[in-house]
Structure formats: structure tokens, C-alpha cells
Amino acid sequence: MFKAVMIEKSADGTQSVAIRDVPEDQLPEGDVTVRVEYSTLNYKDALAITGRGPIVRSFPMIPGVDFAGVVENSQHPDFAPGARVILNGWGVGEKHWGGLAQKARMSGDWLVPVPAQLTTRQAMEIGTAGYTAMLCVQALQREDVTPDKGPVLVTGAAGGVGSVAIMLLSRLGYHVVAVTGRPEEEAYLTGLGASEIRARQDFSTPGKPLDKARWAGAVDVAGGVILANVCASMAYGGVVTACGLASDMSFPSTVAPFILRGVTLVGIDSVMCPKHRRLAAWAGLAELIDAAKLAAMTSDITLDDAIEAAASLLDGKIRGRVVVRMP
Structure with missing residues (x-):
């Protein structure tokens, strides 16, 4: 039993x-x-x-x-x-x-x-959320979003995917902007490596087809209007990795960011992801994870x-x- x-x-x-x-x-x-x-x-x-x-x-x-x-x-x-x-x-x-x-x-x-560097407990401190975050980060890297290109936005920042994404991106030298609906978590997010904190309400109401160009990359767990506004505010050639629907499954956007700014929207699926990418993600996690921050x-x-x-x-x-x- x-x-x-x-x-x-x-x-x-x-x-x-x-x-x-x-x-x-x-x-x-x-x-x-x-x-x-x-x-x-x-x-x-x-x-x-x-x-x-x-x-x-x-x-x-x-x-x-x-x-x-x-x-x-x-x-x-x-x-x-x-x-x-x-x-x-x-x-x-x-x-x-x-x-x-x-x-x-x-x-x-x-x-x-x-990975040899991790305990089974640390593997689950990372878990599917952290593994998904690593898939997002590696997708940004494959699309040539380097730290010198500009800031990277992370929505749902205080959640599991967002928290690990902030840690990984900051370890890699990116300027990370965290989006959260929990302002009381500012110290937590800056401790993980976020350079700026933005309020979720800045992204949660319908906006323009194109907004001011701000972000070189983004990790989005929200979907819905939030994802649409993230895409609308990407810099030219920016890349958005979408891995969740915590806000909404819909995507009320236009083609404007994609045909006028060359924005790329990359879907991230952790469930059926091929094994070679899984192994690469876990190898990257073992190398980049800050054990103290992970435990915290x-x-x-x-x-x-x-x-x-x-x-x-x-x-x-x-x-x-x-x-x-x-x-």
C-alpha cells in the first residue's frame, strides 16, 4: 500500500x-x-x-x-x-x-x-515551474535576445514560473522587469534579481494595437489582455515566450506588433517537450540555479x-x- x-x-x-x-x-x-x-x-x-x-x-x-x-x-x-x-x-x-x-x-x-549537482528536493524546488521557466529563457537565447538588447519583462512574477525566470535571467545578466499584482512582494522579487517592479493593472485593461516600445524579451504566464499588451509594447525584433493562461486563455491582440515591429511570439509547452530540450533545460538549471535563493x-x-x-x-x-x- x-x-x-x-x-x-x-x-x-x-x-x-x-x-x-x-x-x-x-x-x-x-x-x-x-x-x-x-x-x-x-x-x-x-x-x-x-x-x-x-x-x-x-x-x-x-x-x-x-x-x-x-x-x-x-x-x-x-x-x-x-x-x-x-x-x-x-x-x-x-x-x-x-x-x-x-x-x-x-x-x-x-x-x-x-543532474549530479542537484538533490531530489532541489529538483522539485525547481519543478515543472522552474523547468518551464528555463525553456522560456533558452527560447529567448535561441532567438538572440541577449542582455545588451534591452530589458526583459516577466509577468506573474511572484508565482513559480515567474520567480525562477527572474532568478535565471538576472544570473545571466539581463535587466529584469517584474510584473505582479502583489505589491507587498517587492522585496521578494528584488531579492530574486528583479531590477524594476511594474503593477499588473498597467497591463490588465485593453490597450493600443501598438504601445511605446519597451521590452527586448518577455516571459508571459498570463495570456489574455496582459499578453496582448505585452506584445504591443515590445521593442523592434522583440521576442515573447508564452507559457501560461493564469489570466485568460484568449489572446485579444492584432497583427500590428508582428508585421510592424517584427515581434516573435514563441509558444512554450513543457508537457510534450522533446527529450533533448528537457535534458538541455535541466543541465542549464543545474548550472544557473542559486541554491540559497531557490530555498528562500x-x-x-x-x-x-x-x-x-x-x-x-x-x-x-x-x-x-x-x-x-x-x-
Whole structure:
């Protein structure tokens, strides 16, 4: 038996969630079984647990889009028992049982090794949010957005993706402008490396098709009007990486930034991202992460706390990263 957060749905469509003892023989198919040491609580996990978003595609479901742990059994050639591994995405926590549990079983093709410089806990202090932030940063680099080109904007700055993005960009020498709806977090954001703080309301009402050119690059987790206003205020040749919809799924923009300023909008998907980019992202994270700042942006909860914490995360009451310790 192992403990897990379990989401279930009754015949009348009512969703329920609780901590359950689950027989190990009920684990789904896969060629690697992992003893999970740490997981995290992400935005998508919170939507699944609370039922506020249509994340779960089959029931019953163990949520948790990521985890880090130690291989117990393996028929996969890349992973022997005792190997430390990370899982991010691949539909885990949506259509395949996920990481908010003491055990997980899945295809070894979905796993990557924990970099030697990191512990399994640090891997989840980074988690899917930090891995997504690194994908954004590396996309900006591929598009030749260098620190000398100008400032880089980060929306949702006090959240998991935003917090890690600020840390990474500042470590690389960028002038980082943090956008947040939580002015009380200014000291936290400047401590991570933000050079300027902008209020979310500056971006949250419909603006002009083109605004004053300000930003060489941007990392956007919001979508909606915020993303449209970010695109409208990009400098010539600027690059926006879009990786979330925390504000809205819509994109009420015009073609003006793209055809008049040569702005590039790059979509970032962490779920089905090819393995070579995953490995590159984790290698970059291991090199750039400031362990002290990472620990400072992280709060710890137990598996028993995860259900209550999910609502707090969606209500904007949690900043930075949340690590879930397994019993």
C-alpha cells in the first residue's frame, strides 16, 4: 500500500478528493516504478484538485504533474534501480497517475536523470515551474535576445514560473522587469534579481494595437489582455515566450506588433517537450540555479496538506514554489 492524493468522480458527476491508501498492484502500466521522495504543487495540480478546471481526463486520478525520486524496479535500459529521476509532464496527473503519491509507475521514456549537482528536493524546488521557466529563457537565447538588447519583462512574477525566470535571467545578466499584482512582494522579487517592479493593472485593461516600445524579451504566464499588451509594447525584433493562461486563455491582440515591429511570439509547452530540450533545460538549471535563493522562494508542505494548499494557490495566497514531502 502507498499513500496518495486521489481524485474521484461519482455517478452523478460530483468530484471528491482525499488522501487514500492505494494497493501497489493498482499502479498503471509502465516499465519503471519510482519511490517518490518529493513532488510539487503546480497551477495545473491545483485546478485538478479543486475541480476549478477540466484537467483530469480519467477517474480515479492521482494528480501531480511532476516528481523526483529513486527507481525501485525497472525494465528500461536507461534506468537501473537506485537511479535518481525526474518526471515532468507527459499527461501525468491528467490521464496517467501522477506524482502526489509515495509511488509512481510510468514509461522510462518520460523520465530524465537528476543532474549530479542537484538533490531530489532541489529538483522539485525547481519543478515543472522552474523547468518551464528555463525553456522560456533558452527560447529567448535561441532567438538572440541577449542582455545588451534591452530589458526583459516577466509577468506573474511572484508565482513559480515567474520567480525562477527572474532568478535565471538576472544570473545571466539581463535587466529584469517584474510584473505582479502583489505589491507587498517587492522585496521578494528584488531579492530574486528583479531590477524594476511594474503593477499588473498597467497591463490588465485593453490597450493600443501598438504601445511605446519597451521590452527586448518577455516571459508571459498570463495570456489574455496582459499578453496582448505585452506584445504591443515590445521593442523592434522583440521576442515573447508564452507559457501560461493564469489570466485568460484568449489572446485579444492584432497583427500590428508582428508585421510592424517584427515581434516573435514563441509558444512554450513543457508537457510534450522533446527529450533533448528537457535534458538541455535541466543541465542549464543545474548550472544557473542559486541554491540559497531557490530555498528562500520555496515553502514545504506534506502530502496531507496538498488538498487545502491547492485552493490557496489558485487564490493567489502562495508565492514561489511549493514542495510536497512524501511521508
